[in-house]
Amino acid sequence: MGNSPIGTGGDVAQLSKFYRAGTWIEGRAEDQLTEVAGWPGMSRIAAFPDLHPGRFGPVGAAFLADRLWPQLVGPxxxxxxxxxxxxxxxxxxxxxxxxxxxxxxxxxxxxxxxxLAAADIPDLTAMGLGTIGGGNHFCEVQEVAEVAPGAPLATGDLCLLVHSGSRSQGAGIFAALQGEWGAGFAPDSDAGRAYLARHDAAVRWARLNRARIADRAAQALRCQATLICDTSHNHLRETDNGWLHCKGAAEADRGLAPLAGSRDAASYLLAVTGRDPDALGALSHGAGRRYDRAAMHGRMREGRADLAAMTRNALGGRVICEDRALQVEESGRAYKNAAAVVADLAAFDLAHPLATLVPRITFKTARTGGEA
Structure with a gap:
């Protein structure tokens, strides 16, 4: 691991990179790391092999600071x-x-x-609850292809991986700040306390949303779904050493974390070691984007036959994505190699694979509902 003190003026943030020298990382993402390291009150940063550029800062990293930076969490x-x-x-x-x-x-x-009423989450509505949303969100039926000792699954088992968040609820909270987060918030300020209360409610709403999606999917498949782990990767929380901000960086649940591949590549269930304090208790949540959405439209053929071919994945599974732009932007080619990300995490002893999960059906969006 490389630890490098970087920053501006007298403020120095320790940056720990948990990817090997040969790992491909877009230069713009590392530039964003350098920029964020100079923000006031920033003390430590951990960057992971799925690192890629984001709107307000890099995605695939964890940040420790003495104040709240809502833009690192995002909408x-x-x-x-x-x-x-x-x-x-x-x-x-x-x-x-x-x-x-x-x-x-x-x-x-x-x-x-x-x-929502049973969960008693204040000040948020049920609008969008139980639905996936757009972008890179999905609900995927996966089949277990390989397992290691101690895995809670067996070869041939089916599981469900749900990737979603707080939908319009979190977006509304972020928009209401109206850019006032430019210099961050002191945690004990009125603005800081108000943001924390709304943030924490949105985190609970997002977890409930994933559970509702899984319940609905299991009902559609005429089966039962049992939670293995649920890990947030866009959030902040207080620690003994400051405020931990995770942007595309997961914290383990029950010592476990899923790592998403793509619609054309396996995902993984990881056993998280938690042994390196410089990782700030976080790790990669997925393969990470290699190409942004706009770039994908110049890299993919978008004829009718090409789009029809995208309803099957490279492993023989099905893909339900009836948004032409999203089909292209979320193609497997948009993402890095998830197996290489897992290998980097294992090389730094952050996590080790327990199960390899092959995509069988990936649901993103449909024009009409399914059969009863």
């Missing part, structure tokens, strides 16, 4: 991934029938109001 407060075991054996999965049924995830969640 999708509480975004994360939850992995669920399904009691449906892989050999019984009919891909086409299951894909038709999962289209119902496009519609509203009839149980959203009751679920």
């Amino acid at each position: 999708d407060i509480g975004c994360g991934m939850a992995l669920f075991a399904l009691d449906l054996p892989g050999r019984k999965l009919n891909l086409d029938r299951a894909a038709r049924r999962l289209r119902m995830l496009e519609g509203p969640d009839d149980g959203a109001d009751a679920a």
